[in-house]
Amino acid sequence: MSRKCIVCGKNSKSGNTVSYSNKASKRIFKPNIQSLNIFLNGKKTRELVCTSCIKSDRIKKAI
Numbered sequence: 001m002s003r004k005c006i007v008c009g010k011n012s013k014s015g016n017t018v019s020y021s022n023k024a025s026k027r028i029f030k031p032n033i034q035s036l037n038i039f040l041n042g043k044k045t046r047e048l049v050c051t052s053c054i055k056s057d058r059i060k061k062a063i
Contacts, residue, residue: 003030003031003033003048004033004048005031005033005048005049005050005053006040006047006048006049007049007050007053007058007059008050008052008053008058010031010033010050010052011031012028012029012030012031013028013029014026014027014028014029015027015028015029031050032050032051032052033048033049033050033051034048034049034050034051034054035047035048035049036048036049036054036059036061037061037062037063038059038060038061038062039059039060039061039062044062
C-alpha cells in the first residue's frame with residue numbers, strides 16, 4: 001500500500017540530506033499519514049489521511 005493521502009494526494013518526495021561539509025546523499029521525505037475511520041461517499045471506511053487534512057477538518061471522522 002502506498003503512503004498517499006486519500007484527500008489531498010500528498011505522497012513521498014525525494015531529495016538530499018546535506019551534511020556540514022555540503023556533501024549530499026539521497027533520502028525520502030515521507031508525509032505524516034494516519035489510518036482513520038472516515039465517511040467516504042456516505043460509507044464508513046478505513047483510509048490513509050495526512051495530518052494536515054485531519055487538522056483542517058477536510059474529512060468527517062467516523063467513530
